[in-house]
Amino acid sequence: MTDLLPDPDSKIEQARLWRDNGWTARVIKNEDDDGWAVAMIKDGEPEPALIGPWTMGRDKKNPKPLDGNAFNTLVKTAAEFVRRHEQQLHATLHQSIIVTAKNARVTVSLDIVPDDDNPSATLTAQDEAGTELAQLRVSPGFKLNRTSATAWADGGFQKP
Incomplete structure (x- = not known):
């Protein structure tokens, strides 16, 4: 029997889905308006660590594709957000x-x-x-x- 799911550690570089270095970025439809959002999910976590707005593409209809620089910035931002949350919880x-x-x-x-x-x-x-x-x-x-x-x-x- 073959495994149809991709290896959870494999690197993915798609226009709306990137995975690397323990993080997954998924571009999703923003339910609050006509725009797009990006969800940053740390490997092993059931919920996104951070969800933020995502830029529209040139056609003003579809999202701008993810790329390496954007992904790295998103990982840095999400990791910092998680770190601050953990510090606040520890202090509490x-x-x-x-x-x-x-x-x-x-x-x-x-x-x-x-x-x-x-x-x-x-x-x-x-x-x-x-x-x-x-x-x-x-x-x-x-x-x-x-x-x-x-x-x-x-x-x-x-x-x-």
């Missing part, structure tokens, strides 16, 4: 703040573990030397800010 899930409590500098960290069924979060305090002073489980909705961190440290690291 792993927060840290330094406060002064009882005349000592304390680093308070909140680490959230997102989970559809059982999300959790851990609040941790460390002194300047990095020694753990306290750790406890809190709600994933806990708001870490200067006031909450100082109150926790000043209160002897009791459950907030």
Whole structure:
């Protein structure tokens, strides 16, 4: 039995479909207007990482064909978008703040573990030397800010 699907790692260079370097660019009809859009899909991902407008061709009816330079620019843009999204997610899930409590500098960290069924979060305090002073489980909705961190440290690291 022969495999009718192309090798997912194979390079494709077509007017409306390019695949290389772990990315696929697909020119699609823009559902919001009469124009065209390009969807950038990272290999192994079910959804596009980025969808943006695509230029009309000279006939003002069909899309401009993809080419190497356009594809490389699209890959760079989509990769940067994914990288910024991952950085934002990391910053949201792993927060840290330094406060002064009882005349000592304390680093308070909140680490959230997102989970559809059982999300959790851990609040941790460390002194300047990095020694753990306290750790406890809190709600994933806990708001870490200067006031909450100082109150926790000043209160002897009791459950907030």
